[in-house]
Amino acid sequence: MRAILLASACAGAISAAWTPAWAQTTDEAERPAAATAVEEVIVTATRRTERLQDVPLAVTTFSQEQLTAKGIVGYEGLAQQTPGVVLNRASANFNNFTARGISTNGYNANLQSTVAVYIDELPISANGNSTILDPTLYDVERIEFLRGPQGTLFGSGSLAGALRILTKAPDPSGFDASALVDVGVTGDDSLRQRYNGMLNVPLVEDQLALRLVGYYRHEEGYIDNLGTGKENANTLVAGGGRAVLLWEPTDRLSLKLLASHESSQPRDSNTVSPALGLDKRVSDRPDRFTGKMTNYNATLNYQFDGAKLTSSTTFSEFNQRFYVDLAGTFAGAIAFALDADGYDDTFVQEARLVSDPGGRIDWVLGGFYFERRRDVDFGYRSSPQFLAARGITGLPDEYYQRLFSYAKQHEKALFGELTYRFTDDLWVTGGLRYGSIDAQAFTEAGGYNSNYLTNALFGIPGPLTVTPIVAATGVKAKDTGPSYRLSLSWRPTPAVTTYAAVATGFRAPVVNAFGGRASVIDPTDIVIPAGAKSDDLINYEVGVRGRWLDGRLAANITAYYIDWNDIQVQANRVSDSVQFATNIGGARSRGVEFEVLTIPAPDLTVAFNGSINSAKVDQLTAAEAAFSGAVLGARLAGPRFQGSIVVNYGFDVMETARGNASVSVARWGSFPGSFPNTPGRPGVPSPTYDTTEAYTVVNGSLAVAFEKATVGVYVENLFDDRSIAYVHPEAFVARRYATVRPRTIGVRVGYNF
Numbered sequence: 001m002r003a004i005l006l007a008s009a010c011a012g013a014i015s016a017a018w019t020p021a022w023a024q025t026t027d028e029a030e031r032p033a034a035a036t037a038v039e040e041v042i043v044t045a046t047r048r049t050e051r052l053q054d055v056p057l058a059v060t061t062f063s064q065e066q067l068t069a070k071g072i073v074g075y076e077g078l079a080q081q082t083p084g085v086v087l088n089r090a091s092a093n094f095n096n097f098t099a100r101g102i103s104t105n106g107y108n109a110n111l112q113s114t115v116a117v118y119i120d121e122l123p124i125s126a127n128g129n130s131t132i133l134d135p136t137l138y139d140v141e142r143i144e145f146l147r148g149p150q151g152t153l154f155g156s157g158s159l160a161g162a163l164r165i166l167t168k169a170p171d172p173s174g175f176d177a178s179a180l181v182d183v184g185v186t187g188d189d190s191l192r193q194r195y196n197g198m199l200n201v202p203l204v205e206d207q208l209a210l211r212l213v214g215y216y217r218h219e220e221g222y223i224d225n226l227g228t229g230k231e232n233a234n235t236l237v238a239g240g241g242r243a244v245l246l247w248e249p250t251d252r253l254s255l256k257l258l259a260s261h262e263s264s265q266p267r268d269s270n271t272v273s274p275a276l277g278l279d280k281r282v283s284d285r286p287d288r289f290t291g292k293m294t295n296y297n298a299t300l301n302y303q304f305d306g307a308k309l310t311s312s313t314t315f316s317e318f319n320q321r322f323y324v325d326l327a328g329t330f331a332g333a334i335a336f337a338l339d340a341d342g343y344d345d346t347f348v349q350e351a352r353l354v355s356d357p358g359g360r361i362d363w364v365l366g367g368f369y370f371e372r373r374r375d376v377d378f379g380y381r382s383s384p385q386f387l388a389a390r391g392i393t394g395l396p397d398e399y400y401q402r403l404f405s406y407a408k409q410h411e412k413a414l415f416g417e418l419t420y421r422f423t424d425d426l427w428v429t430g431g432l433r434y435g436s437i438d439a440q441a442f443t444e445a446g447g448y449n450s451n452y453l454t455n456a457l458f459g460i461p462g463p464l465t466v467t468p469i470v471a472a473t474g475v476k477a478k479d480t481g482p483s484y485r486l487s488l489s490w491r492p493t494p495a496v497t498t499y500a501a502v503a504t505g506f507r508a509p510v511v512n513a514f515g516g517r518a519s520v521i522d523p524t525d526i527v528i529p530a531g532a533k534s535d536d537l538i539n540y541e542v543g544v545r546g547r548w549l550d551g552r553l554a555a556n557i558t559a560y561y562i563d564w565n566d567i568q569v570q571a572n573r574v575s576d577s578v579q580f581a582t583n584i585g586g587a588r589s590r591g592v593e594f595e596v597l598t599i600p601a602p603d604l605t606v607a608f609n610g611s612i613n614s615a616k617v618d619q620l621t622a623a624e625a626a627f628s629g630a631v632l633g634a635r636l637a638g639p640r641f642q643g644s645i646v647v648n649y650g651f652d653v654m655e656t657a658r659g660n661a662s663v664s665v666a667r668w669g670s671f672p673g674s675f676p677n678t679p680g681r682p683g684v685p686s687p688t689y690d691t692t693e694a695y696t697v698v699n700g701s702l703a704v705a706f707e708k709a710t711v712g713v714y715v716e717n718l719f720d721d722r723s724i725a726y727v728h729p730e731a732f733v734a735r736r737y738a739t740v741r742p743r744t745i746g747v748r749v750g751y752n753f
Contacts, residue, residue, distance in 0.1 A: 040052070040053065041053075041061050043055060043059060043061055043144055044144070044166075045057055045059050045144050045146050045164070046153065046364070047153055047354060047364050047366070047417070048354050048355075048357070048362065048364060050357075052545070053497050053545050053546065053547070054489065054491075054497055056429060056487035056488075056489050056501050056543070057146055057147075057148065057501070058084075058146070058147040058148055058541070058543060058556070058558045058560075059144055059147070060081070060082045060083065060144075060147075060595065061142060061143065061144050061145075062081070062142065062143040062145075063142055064138075064139060064140050064141070064142075064168070067137050067138075067140065067143070068180060068750065069660075069662075069703075070646075070664070071182070071699070071701070071714055071748070072137060073136055073137055073138070073182075073194060074135070074137060075087050075089070075095050075097070075134055076089065076741075078143065078145065078163070079097065080664075080666045081609065081644060081646075081666075082147075082609070083147075083594060083595060083609040083610050083611040083642065083643065084099055084100050084147055084591065084593045084611035085097060085098070085099050085115075085147070085161070085642075086098045086099075086106075086637075086638055086639065086642065086668065086671075088103075088106025088107070088637070088726055089270075089725075089726060089738060090106075090107070090269070090726055090728060091234070091266060091269040091270040091271060091287070091289050091738065092134055092234075092236050092238075092264060092266040092289065093132065093133055093134050093264050093266065093289045093290060093291045093320075094132070094269075094289045095134060096108050096113055096114075096115075096132070097113065097114075097115035097117070097161070097163065098114065098115070098160070098637055098638050099114070099115050099147050099148075099160040099161035100147060100148065100160055100161070100562060100589055100591060100611075100615070100638070101589045101591070101613045101614075101615030101636045101637070101638030102114050102159060102160035102537065102564060102589060102636065103160075103636060103637040103638065104567065104570070104630075104636060104637060104674075105637050105672075105673055105674045105675075105729040106637050106673060106726055106728075107570065107728060108570060111507065111510060111532075111568050111569075111570050111581055112125075112156065112157045112159075112507045112510075112568075113125040113132075113157055114157075114161075115157075115158070115159075115161045115162065115163060116154050116155070116156075116157040116158040116161070116162040116163070117132065117162075117163045117165075118162065118164045119135060119165045119167070119295070120165070120166060120167055120258070120297060120299075120312075121297065121299070121312040121314055121348060121350055122295060122297070122314045122316055122346070122348055123154075123155075123157065123348070123370070124293070124318075125157055132291075133262060133264055133291040133293050133318065134238075134264055135165065135262060135293075136196070136215040136217065136238065136240065136262065137165065138180070138198075138213065138215050139167065139168050139178075139196075139198045139211075139213045140166060140167050140168060141168045141169070142166050143163070143164065143165055144163075144164040144166070145161065145163050145164075146158075146161055146164070147160070147161045147593065148160070148503060148539045148541060149161075149485075149503045149504055149537055149538075149539050150162040150503075150505065151433060151485075151503070151505040151506055152415060152417065152431035152432065152433045152483050152484060152485040152503065153415060153417065153431065153433070155368060155370070155411060155413060155433065155435065156411060156437055156506055156507055156508045157507060158505055159505040159506065159507050159535075160505070160537070167213075167242065167244070167258075168211065168244075169211070169244060169256060170210055170211035170244050170246040170256075171200050171202070171209055171211070172203075172204070172205065172206050172207055172208060172209040172246065172248060173202065173205075173206055174200075174202060175200065175201060175202060176198070176199075176200040176752075176753070177197075177198060177199045177200065177752070177753035178197070178198045178750065178751065178752045179195075179196065179198075179750065179751050180194075180195075180196040180197075180748070180749070180750045180751075181194070181195055181750075182194040182746060182748045183746055183747055184714075184716075184744045184745055184747070185744065185745055185746065186219070186220070186222055186741065186742055186743070186744040187222045187279075187742040187743065189220075190219070190220035190221060190222045190232055190742075191218075191219075192218075192220065192744060192746065193217065193218045194215075194216075194217045194219075195215065195216045195217075196215045197213070197214050197215075198211070198212070199211070199212045199213075200212075206248070207247065207248050207249060208245075208246070208247050208248075209246050210243065210244070210245050210246075211243070211244045211245075212241065212242075212243050212244075213241055213243075213244075214239075214240070214241035215238075215239060215240060215241065216238070216239040217236060217238040217239065218237050219235065219236040219237075220232050220235050221233050221234035221235040221236070221267065221268065222234065222279055222741075222742050223272060223279045223280070223281055224279060224280055225268055225283060226276060226280055226281070227282040227283045227284050227285075227325075228268075228283065228284075228286060230286070233267060233268035233281075234266060234267065234268045234269060234270050235266070235267045235268075236264070236265070236266045236267070237265045237266075237267070238262070238263060238264040238265065239263060240260065240261050240263055241260070241262075242258060242259065242260030242261075243258070243259050243260075244257070244258045245257045251303070252303040252304075253300075253301070253302050253303075254300070254301045255298070255299070255300050255301075256298070256299045256300075256301075257297070257298055258295065258296070258299075259295070259296050260293075260294070260295045261292075261294045261295075262292070262293050263290075263291070263292045263293075264290060264291050265290045266288070266290060267286060267288075268281075268283075268286035268287060269281070269283075269287035269288075269289065269324075269735065270738050271287070271726075271728065271733065271737060272735055272737055272738065272739060273734060273735050273736075273737070274724070274737055278722060278739075279722075279739070279742075281735045282735070283324075283327075283734075283735065284325055284327070284383060285323070285325065285337070286323070287323060287324045287325060287735075288321050288323040289321070289322060289323075290321040291318060291320045291321075292318070292319045292320075293317070293318045294317045294318075295314060295315070295316045296314065296315045296316075297312065297313065297315075298312075298313045299311070299312045300312075306355065307353050307354060307355050307356060308354050308356070309351070309352075309353050310350075310351070310352050310353075310354070311349075311350075312348075312349070312350050312351075313349050314346070314347070314348040314349075315345075316344070316345075316346040316347075316348075317345055318343075318344040319341075319343050320341070321340075321341055321342075322340040322341075322342065323337070323338070323339045323340070324338055324733065325337045325734070326338055326577070326733070327734065328734030328736075329576070329577045330457065332734065333457070334382070334386065334453075334456040335381075335382040335385075335386035335387075335456070336380075336382070336453075336456075337380070337381050337382075337383075338378065338380055338381075339378075339379040339381060339399075340376055340378050341376070341377045342374060342375065342376045342377075343374070343375045343376075344374045345372070345373045346370075346371070346372045347369075347370075347372075348368075348369070348370050349368070349369045350366060350367070350368045350369075351366060351367050352364060352365065352366030352367075353365050353366065359421075360420065360421045361418065361420055361421070362418070362419040362421075363416065363418045363419070364415075364416060364417040364418075364431075365415075365416045366414070366415050366416070367413070367414050367415075368411070368412070368413045368414075368415065368435070369410075369411070369412050370409070370410065370411040370412075371408075371409070371410050372408070372409045373406060373407070373408050374406060374407050374409075375404075375405070375406040376405050376406070376407075377402070377403075377404050377405075378401070378402065378403040378404075378405070378447075379399045379401075379402050380399065380400055380401040380402075380403075381398045381399045381400065382395075382398050382399075382400055383398055384398055386456075390456060390459065391461030392452070392455055392456065392460075392461060392462070392464060393462065393463045393464070394450070394462075394464040394466060395450065395452075395466065396466075400449075400450045400452035400453075400464065401447070401448065401449045401450060401452070402446075402447040402448055402469075403447045403449075403469060404443070404445075404446055405441060405442060405443050405444060406441070406442050406444065407439060407441040407442070408439070408440055408442075409437070409438070409439045409508065410436075410437065410438050410439075411435060411436070411437040411508075412435055412437075413433050413434065413435025413436075414433070414434055414435065415431070415432065415433035415434075415435075416431065416432055416433075417429060417431035417432075417485075418430055424491075425491035425492075426490050426491070427488075427489050428486075428487070428488050429485070429486070429487045429488075429489070430484070430485070430486050430487075431484060431486075432483070432484050432485075433483045433484070434481070434482045435481075436478065436479070436480040437479055437508050437509075437534075438476055438478035438479075439476070439477050439478075439508055439509065439510070439511065440473070440475070440476040440511070441474035441511060441513060442471075442472070442473055442474060443469060443470075443471055443472040443473075443474070444471055445469070445470055445471040446469075447468070448466050448467060448468050448469055449466070449467050449469055450464040450465060450466045450467065451464055451465050452464055453520070453521065454521070457521070474511055474513070475511055475515075475530070476511075477509035477510060477533075478509065479506075479508070479509050479533070479534045481506070481534075483504045483505060483506060484503070484504055485501065485502070485503040485504070486501065486502050486503075487499050487500065487501035487502075488500050488501075493546075495546050495547045495548065496544065496545075496546030496547075496548075497544070498542070498543065498544045498545075499542065499543050499544075500541070500542045501539075501540075501541050501542075501543075502538065502539070502540050502541075503538070503539050503541075504536065504538050504539070505536070505537045505539070506534050506535065506536050506537070507534055507535055507568055509531065509532065509534050510531050510532040510568060510581040511530070511531040512528050512529060512530060512531045512580045512581055514528045514578055514580070515528050515529060515530040515531060515580075516528060516530065517578070519573060519575040519578070520576070521575040522574075522575035522576075525574060525575040525576075525680055526573055526626075526679070528578060528580045529580060529581075529582050529627070531581060531582075532568045532569075532581040532582050532583045533566060533583060534566070534568075535564065535567050535583065536564075536565055536566060537563070537564045537565070538562070539560060539561075539562045540560065540561045540562075541558055541559060541560035541561070542558070542560075543556065543557060543558040543559070544556075544557050545557075552598060552599045552600070553596070553597075553598045553599075554596070554597045555594070556593075556594070556595040556596075557592070557593070557595075558592070558593045558594075559591070560589075560591060560592075560593075561588070562588060562590065562615075563588055564586055564587045564588065564589065565585070565586040565619070566583045566584075566586070567583060567584050567586060567587060567617075568581055568582075568583060569581070569582060569583070569584055569630070569675075570729075571627065571628050571629060571679035572679060572730050573679065573680060574678060574679065574680055574681065577730065579730075582627050583624075584617070584619075584620055584621075584624040584625075584627075584628050584630055585618075585619030585621060585624055586617070586618060586619035586620075587615060587617045587618055587619075587636060588615070588616065589613060589614070589615035589616075590613070590615075591612050591613035591615075592611065592612050593609075593610070593611040594608070594609065594610055594611070595607075595608070595609040596609070603649060603650035603651065604647075604648070604650075605646075605647070605648045605649075606645070606646070606647050606648075607645065607646045607647075607648075608644075608645050609643060610641065610642060610643020610644065611641070611642050611643065612640065613638055613639070613640060613641075613642075614640065615635065615636035615638055616633055616634065616635055616636065617630050617633060617634045617636070618633075620632050622682070625677070625682065626679075626680065626681075627680065628675060628679055629674070629675040629676065629677040629679045629681075629686055630675040630676075630677070631675070631676055631677060634672075634675055634676060635671065636671075636672075637671055637672060637673065637674075639668050639670065639671045639692075639694075640669045640671075641667070641668075642667065642668050642669060643667055644664060644665060644666035644667065645664065645665050646663070646664040647662060647663055647664075648660065648661070648662040649661050649662070656706060656707060657704050657705065658704070658705045659702070659703065659704045659705075660701075660702070660703050660704075660705070660712075661700075661701070661702045661703075662700065662701055663698070663700040664698070664700070665696065665697075665698050666696065666697045666698075666699075667694075667695075668692075668694065668695055668696075668725070669694050670692050670693055670694045671691060671692055672689070672690075672691045672727075673688075673689070673690055673691065673692065673726070673727025673728065673729050673736075674686060674688060674689055674690075674727070674729030675689070676689045677689075688729060688736065690736075691727065692723075692724050692726065692727055693723035693724045694723070695721045695723030695725065695740055696719075696721055697717050697721055697740060698718040698719055699715065699716050699717070699718065700714065700715050700718060701713065701714035701715070702714075703748070708751055708752050709749070709750065709751045709752075710748075710749070710750040710751075711748075711749050712747070712748045712749075713745075713746070713747055713748075714745070714746055714748060715743065715745050715746075716741070716743065716745075716746075717740060717741060717742065717743045717744065718743065719743075720743040721740050722739050722740055722742065723739065723740050724737050724738070724739055725738055725740050
């Protein structure tokens with residue numbers, strides 16, 4: 001099977017990825033004409049329906065047709081096609097986006113992400129040392145990647161941007177069904193399988209409909225774990241689905257009910273140790289970053305005279321597993337690992353009233369409430385073999401420390417946005433969000449600690465002293481204040497819109513779990529600080545978005561300057577690798593982003609996107625440098641250049657078939673994975689400091705669309721670039737690097753019933 005698949009895929013891979021829709025009607029009367037103009041895009045990035053051209057934000061959009069055409073099923077593909085954005089991906093379900101260089105490293109342990117991720121109305125992004133589910137992107141209405149702070153409409157965590165994944169609603173007007181199968185070979189022999197299906201059933205014509213979506217992925221790994229002896233260890237098995245019921249009893253009222261479940265179960269991590277050879281890692285057991293998410297949502301819409309009310313209520317359960325070998329802390333001298341199980345229960349309520357368009361004044365007014373409880377059961381372990389070899393006894397099992405904890409987080413806010421139109425071509429928009437956010441951690445009774453690390457490191461045999469952990473209540477971290485956005489837009493011609501904007505963003509404060517604790521390994525090492533207060537950011541930008549040459553050229557160009565103060569940073573104490581968060585002075589980021597789409601000839605499209613960025617620390621005291629390892633002028637964790645080009649050509653194959661061929665080239669510059677010095681050791685270079693490598697990925701595909709079916713072949717990473725794309729900043733992980741996924745060649749078949 002694999003040999004046949006590989007041979008058939010290779011035959012077509014010479015041609016290469018397409019951007020038009022997969023499923024097209026090819027009946028002569030309905031066949032689409034050759035593409036001669038760039039289509040206008042409608043978005044809801046400002047919580048109202050608007051032309052993308054008139055939105056005073058930097059926004060990149062993807063329709064489901066574009067996602068399918070480009071083979072984008074997860075976060076990686078989005079980052080490739082969005083200017084100014086990098087995905088820091090250590091492994092499946094271990095994702096952090098960086099936008100406009102606003103990140104000090106790609107991990108953000110203990111810190112809220114700088115880019116908020118939403119599935120419909122549910123924020124799913126979290127802090128860096130927890131898993132963030134990599135959802136399957138199938139049957140989505142649209143994806144919007146907003147760059148720059150979005151604190152006014154999307155709250156904390158949108159410090160540098162917001163990613164919105166908007167799923168499709170049922171259609172009561174008619175039956176619809178589709179399926180998409182993607183089978184490929186990664187590297188030499190790893191089979192990749194992806195299956196997706198959708199069924200839309202009207203239950204009451206034009207009033208009630210049910211939409212069912214299902215997906216399954218089984219992607220064999222390509223990394224060998226020398227510690228466990230497992231070849232192709234990083235296999236991914238993921239699946240899930242959603243059911244959506246839409247009721248529209250009148251023209252004014254609609255109710256949508258959604259239930260979804262998704263499970264992502266990678267069998268081992270993607271991180272590697274280059275010193276061991278290509279695609280090699282070592283750990284005593286598989287590192288596991290798994291997630292299961294179940295969501296329930298009810299969205300009510302009612303159209304008043306002059307305004308539309310939307311109320312969205314979401315309950316979410318997210319169970320995660322964070323199992324990692326930490327033996328790198330002590331160069332593998334002792335058995336040392338963490339098995340952590342996390343359980344999130346989240347409730348989100350948002351209600352907003354949006355004025356009808358068409359008047360001189362447009363407005364949005366809303367309220368937001370967010371509540372999350374996260375329970376984490378920490379199990380720090382040795383191994384039976386190591387305990388027996390060292391003669392260490394006295395533990396109930398292989399775990400030398402168990403800690404049961406939970407944290408509560410609340411966010412409440414009122415927000416509004418007002419647009420005043422001086423003329424049809426000149427308008428000003430102001431937005432304000434005022435809210436409060438708090439977080440508090442609790443330790444539950446029932447856990448214990450021991451002197452295992454001391455005995456193991458100094459070779460002391462015999463029974464350990466086991467000490468119960470008592471219940472404790474942590475200090476509550478809280479912050480209250482406004483975020484704002486102000487923009488001025490001007491249309492010099494009907495086809496061109498310019499804007500200037502200033503906006504702010506913030507992140508939640510952080511309390512360190514071990515604040516005030518000295519090191520038991522080295523009492524002279526730094527004492528863990530209490531925590532980190534909210535950082536804040538102000539973003540200035542100007543942009544132009546327009547269409548020229550009778551719609552054959554469209555462009556979006558943005559220039560920005562960002563001032564980031566009281567930066568939350570994550571560091572690790574050297575002696576025992578205890579994580580902590582603190583603040584340092586400030587940084588600035590400035591750059592240019594561009595997106596250009598042109599149709600130089602009928603059915604030939606050429607798209608460019610990219611960014612040029614400079615982001616550096618520009619304010620720092622000696623004490624802050626000592627704690628964090630930062631230095632003045634240190635680069636933040638983003639490349640100086642990132643960009644891509646996509647060339648697509650559509651052509652007639654026969655009367656009943658339409659072909660598309662495409663090739664894309666994406667380029668990323670290198671960037672540092674952390675600050676250059678060692679926390680707590682002023683001026684001492686960090687042994688874990690390193691940078692990613694600059695790399696280029698070439699993708700291509702060829703597809704033929706018949707009346708209901710589409711068949712295509714594709715190649716991803718044509719030249720098999722295996723550069724280092726991620727560097728983990730912490731010493732305790734011996735496998736600190738992630739490389740570009742190997743060349744994958746495959747076949748994609750879609751069918752619309």
